[in-house]
Amino acid sequence: MLSVSALMGSAALMTMSDDAKASTEWAEHFQKNYRLMTDEEKAEARTRLERRYSSEYGKKVAVDTTGPQPGVLMGYALNVRKCIGCRRCVHACVEENNQSRGTRPGEKIEWIQVLRMERGEFSKDKMNHGYPEGLGIQVGGNAYTPAGQVLEGQYHYNPEAVPEKDATYMPIACMQCEKPPCVKVCPVRTTYREADGPVVIDYNWCIGCKMCMNACPYWARRFNLTKPVLPKEEMNPVTHYLGNRPRMRGVVEKCHWCLQRTRHDRYPACVEVCPVGARKFGNLLDPESEVSKILERKNVFRLKAELNTFPKFFYFYD
Amino acid sequence: MRKLAIVTLVLGLCGGAFYAVSAAEKAAEPAKEAAPKAPVECFESRKGASEITQRDIKPGWPNVKCSPKTGAALWYGDPYDGTVPMGKMPGLENIPEGHAVIKPRTEKLALMPMCGVSCHNGVGPAFNPPTLPKDKKPKPNPTMEAMVPDLANLQHGRGRIWCMDCHHTTKRNMLVDHFGDPVSFDQPQLLCGKCHGDKLRDWRDGIHGKRIGSFASTGKKRWFTCTECHNPHNVQDGARNRGFAQLQPEASPQLPRGMKDASHEKLHPIPH
Ligand code: SF4
Ligand code: SF4
Numbered sequence: 200m201l202s203v204s205a206l207m208g209s210a211a212l213m214t215m216s217d218d219a220k221a222s223t224e225w226a227e228h229f230q231k232n233y234r235l236m237t238d239e240e241k242a243e244a245r246t247r248l249e250r251r252y253s254s255e256y257g258k259k260v261a262v263d264t265t266g267p268q269p270g271v272l273m274g275y276a277l278n279v280r281k282c283i284g285c286r287r288c289v290h291a292c293v294e295e296n297n298q299s300r301g302t303r304p305g306e307k308i309e310w311i312q313v314l315r316m317e318r319g320e321f322s323k324d325k326m327n328h329g330y331p332e333g334l335g336i337q338v339g340g341n342a343y344t345p346a347g348q349v350l351e352g353q354y355h356y357n358p359e360a361v362p363e364k365d366a367t368y369m370p371i372a373c374m375q376c377e378k379p380p381c382v383k384v385c386p387v388r389t390t391y392r393e394a395d396g397p398v399v400i401d402y403n404w405c406i407g408c409k410m411c412m413n414a415c416p417y418w419a420r421r422f423n424l425t426k427p428v429l430p431k432e433e434m435n436p437v438t439h440y441l442g443n444r445p446r447m448r449g450v451v452e453k454c455h456w457c458l459q460r461t462r463h464d465r466y467p468a469c470v471e472v473c474p475v476g477a478r479k480f481g482n483l484l485d486p487e488s489e490v491s492k493i494l495e496r497k498n499v500f501r502l503k504a505e506l507n508t509f510p511k512f513f514y515f516y517d
Numbered sequence: 518m519r520k521l522a523i524v525t526l527v528l529g530l531c532g533g534a535f536y537a538v539s540a541a542e543k544a545a546e547p548a549k550e551a552a553p554k555a556p557v558e559c560f561e562s563r564k565g566a567s568e569i570t571q572r573d574i575k576p577g578w579p580n581v582k583c584s585p586k587t588g589a590a591l592w593y594g595d596p597y598d599g600t601v602p603m604g605k606m607p608g609l610e611n612i613p614e615g616h617a618v619i620k621p622r623t624e625k626l627a628l629m630p631m632c633g634v635s636c637h638n639g640v641g642p643a644f645n646p647p648t649l650p651k652d653k654k655p656k657p658n659p660t661m662e663a664m665v666p667d668l669a670n671l672q673h674g675r676g677r678i679w680c681m682d683c684h685h686t687t688k689r690n691m692l693v694d695h696f697g698d699p700v701s702f703d704q705p706q707l708l709c710g711k712c713h714g715d716k717l718r719d720w721r722d723g724i725h726g727k728r729i730g731s732f733a734s735t736g737k738k739r740w741f742t743c744t745e746c747h748n749p750h751n752v753q754d755g756a757r758n759r760g761f762a763q764l765q766p767e768a769s770p771q772l773p774r775g776m777k778d779a780s781h782e783k784l785h786p787i788p789h
Contacts, residue, residue: 258577281761283761283763283764284766285587285589285764285765285766285767286766286767286768286769287584287589287591287767289767289770290584290591290767290768291591291592294582294591294592295592304771304773304774304775305774306771307770307771309770312770351782352782353779353782353783354769354770354779354782355769355770355772355778355779355782356766356769356782357766357769358766359765360763360764360765360766361763361764361765361766362761362763432577436577461732464731464732464733464736465596465730465731465732466596466728466729466730466731466732468592468593470729470732471592471593471596471729472590472591472592472593473727474561474562474589474727474746474761474764475562475727475746475761476725476726476727476728476741476746479723479724480732481723481732481734482732482733482734485733485734487611487734487735488723488732488733488734489722489723489724489728489734492722492723492724493724496722496724497724517719517724517725
């Protein structure tokens, strides 16, 4: 008991100190899991973090704690036919969400991956070839070559101009699953689904065990292997506690549908920047929203639907 | 006389002093800003037809962030920057007044101020009676061909439409709808929709094209109009395989540690 009060005493002392970083770090050690915090505790955490980030980045940083809005269930749809693979969404996301952007290994984090898939052709030469040769073919000669479409995608494509004639593109990020395997495996329950849909992470409680990274079937989660590299002038000062506030070394992060924007009725950054308008976002509970209209009118599919993760991210084409 | 001279002298001295002060201030100014930068410009959807200039709308908060690699707009600080109300659009009656805004196209069209004035002004002996081509297959003149290269065999519509199907006959700074009424260049959707009805319907519902700002169905949005993304005079463009012109992609992701290149991605799985 004595030691606890001694700790509390020194915590109080530290909080009084001028060093915003030291005092907040100390207080953060005693912070509850965000889901279990009372409104007052959230407000305290918010003030603490705002103070710390503002001194760290030399500008006024806001840490929002706005909760789910009544009657809103967020949904996303992406037109795979339209995407030209320009990767603007990837970089808009980095501008918005304060990811690490260093140059050394592990220092560059991007949440969206754009997969290039080859649109190959079936060839006449291979029509009578395959494996085993001659004895009743089990594997046709057009297997293993880009015939029709191959599913092994390329992430590092870098042509002069996109779209290329022989390729299609498929951006992938967190699908905000309704039944998220990442949430199931988290031993400290710091990642969970919010009432309005997105699966979020309380970075303070993440122990960096990477279980969720293993569990996610969509390669959506990233790990801060190093201390994140985020230059002061590039830091986005409009943040959300569960969203784009600066992360620390050793925690996992991923797409959260720009909570700092969407909780205030603004489109996510990737939607706004896509030059072809392939990205659509809206309220699944509103029949007039663009996602509802897409689900009603277009051919949609969910990636790896057979895994029963029930993503709220849909692909469609017209 | 002497009085006057003294007054002049005093005034002169004051003026000199004032000049010195303002000169010092002027010298201090550039130092504060540290080397004035050239204005950063980037394009939204169509390179050369949708440029925006980056500026701070409040300290440290730009209207747009531009990609240093490709010159593309990468992030919007204010989605409504430089917009005006869209104007009447059938089918969008449920959207509250002022909640549908657009960026005027007319500002981007360099020849626009001249079109209705210098050549197609509708006055003068040549226009009385109006001298319109006899048929819809006019011999293209060099001035127009310089602006629209495939004019002789316009690929928009694959040779089945001509200029006056979209441009107003006498008001050349206007487009034209099905009734022959003029349509502003800021509202191309009223024109394009007459053939591309399915696209217009999807656009109205937010499925085709792009909107930024508030995502609520009745919220304030900036709508991108047809010609902000499509060039109606160039619908066929070399190696591209979609309705959208090719552009330079942003940088590819970091390679995994120790990997020299991404050639492994081009391999297909090990046979059998
Ligand atoms: S996509 Fe992956 S990280 Fe996102 S909710 Fe589903 S399992 Fe979790
Ligand atoms: S910005 Fe749009 S077109 Fe470009 S890669 Fe992303 S989704 Fe595709």
